[in-house]
Amino acid sequence: MSVSIEIENISKSFGKKQVLNGVQLAISEGKLYGLIGPSGAGKTTLVKMIVGMDKSNSGFIKVLNKQMPNLEVLKDIGYMAQSDALYSSLTGKENLTFFASLYKLNKAEMQKRISYTASLVNLTNELNKKVSAYSGGMKRRLSLAIALIHNPKILILDEPTVGIDPELKIGIWNELLRLKKEGKTIIVTTHVMDEAERCDFIAMVRDGQILTSGTPDELKQLYHAKTFDEVFLNAGRLEA
C-alpha cells in the first residue's frame, strides 16, 4: 500500500505561540484518517499545510510524492474548510460550475461531475436556488460537493460535521465510507470523539503534538478504554 501523504517532523509557530511541534504522520492511500483533538489543538493548521496554504517553520510535507506547496498536486486534492465558503448570491449550480472551471474540467465532464456530486449530496432539486436561500445543512452538503467536483484522489475535510443535524451527519459519514471504497484517501478533522470509531486510523492531536495514533481498536486496547473520550484522557495523562 502506497503512502499518499507524508508529514515529516512539522513545526509551526505563529509569533511566540507554538501551534505544531514535531508532527510526524504517514497516511496510506485509500484510508480514512481521523485527526481528532480539542479545538485549538492545531488540526486546522496541519490540514492547511497539507493543502499548501501555510508553510511550516521546519520539516516538510509530501503529497503524492511531491513536496508541498505544489500547484499540480492541488488538482488531486479536494479541500473543504470549516466555514462553508460559498458564493451566496449565486445558485448552487453556479457555485459548482465556477469551481469546476477552476480545475479546467471540459464542458461534458463538468456536466457529468455536477450532476453526480449534486445527487451524491442530495441537492439535485435545489441546484437552481440561490445559496442564500439554503439551510445550514444544505450549505454544508454543497460545500462537500464542491470539494468532490474534480474527482480528487485525496479529500481533506476540516470539521465536516460541525453544526449539522444527526441525520445529515450519518449521511455525510456514509458518503465518506463510500468514497473510501472508490479508493480515495480521506482526512477528516473532528473534535467529536464518537466519530473516531468510523475512521481506519486515528491521530489524536493536542497542543500541536500527536498524542498517539493507530487504529481505533489498537488505541482502545493500548489505553484500556471503552470509549474514545477515555482513550483521549488516558493518553493525555500518560503524556503528562
Added chain:
Amino acid sequence: MRTTALVKRICLEMFRDKRTLALLFVAPLLILSLMYLLFNGDTVKPKVGVVNVEQGLIEKFEDAGFYISKYQELNDAKDTVVKEELDGLLQQDKANHFTLTLLNDDPSIAKQLQMKVNQILTTYTQTVFTNQVQQINLQKVNIETAYVYGSHDTVFFDVLSPILIGFFVFFFVFLISGIGLLKERTTGTLERLMSTPIRRGEIVSAYLIGFGMFAVIQTVIVVFYAINVLDIVLVGSLWNVILINLLLALVALSLGILLSTFAATEFQMVQFIPIAIIPQIFFSGILPLEGMAGWLQWVAKVMPLYYAADALKGVMYMGLGLGDITFDLAALVLFAFIFIILNIFALKRYRKL
C-alpha cells in the same frame, strides 16, 4: 481560463447585487448633478442698510444689485444689522467719510460686499469730483480683460468638475473592488480558491479585469453625463478624458484590492476612506497647492489623484493634448503597476505559492 471563470463569477455576482450596481452607476451622477446645481446657483443680492447717504449714491447701489433699506440716526449699528437681517450697514458720518458695518457671518460674502461698496464709493466720488471741476479732464480708466483659459463666464465649478469626475471614478471603484475582495476573504471563499490550482497572479488579474469592466462602464457614463447633460466645459479631447479616468480607475482598483488585505471587516475597509481617500481630495487641486509648505507639496506628489486631477484639468479646462499630460499618465501607470505587484505579494498570506 481560470481567470475567465473568475471574471465571469465576479460579473454574475455584480449583476445579482442591484444596489451595488446602482451605487456604481447612479450615485456619481446624482452627486455630480447636485454639485452642479449648488455651484451654479445665482448669487444672492446683498441687503444693505444706509444712514445719511445721499440719493445719488443710493441709486448707484441699487444699480449694482443691492437691496437698500434707509434708516434714520442709529445708536447701535451692529445691533441694527443683526435685527434687520442686513449683510451690511453703510453710514455717512461726514463728507467723504463712511462707516461700513459688516455682518461677516460668511467672510466671503462680506469681503465681496466690502469690495463692491468700496468700488462704488470711489467711482461715485470721482464722478462727483469731475462734475465739480469740469475743466480738468480726468481720463476714465478702462480695463479690458483677456483670459488665457476659460472666459468671463468661467465659474468655479468648471475648474472643479474635472477633479470631481476623477474623484468619483476613484472613490467608487476603490470602495467596490476593495469590498469585493474583502467579501471573498471574510466568507472564506478566497481560502477555498487558494486550495485550487489557481495562481495568485490569476486572481489579481481576474479582479482587475472583472471590476475593471464595471469601472470602464462607470467612467464612460460619468464622463458623458458630465459633458453632455451637465454641459461641463470640455476644451480638449473626450478620448483623453476617458483614458485618464481609466488609468485612474485601474489605480483605484489595485489600491482598493491591496488595502482590503489589511482590513478584516467591511467597516475596517470604510475606515480607510479618511486615511487613503480624503487627503487625496485636499491635494487634488481643489485647494491651491502653490501656497502650501514645501514638504506638503511633496506629499501631494505621492497621491494618484493629484496626477489624475492635473491631467483632467489640463485636458478639460485648458485643452491640453495627449503630449502635455504624458507625465501624469506615466505616474498613474506607475502607481497601478506598484499596487498590482504588491497585491500579488499580499496574497502570499493565503498560499505561499
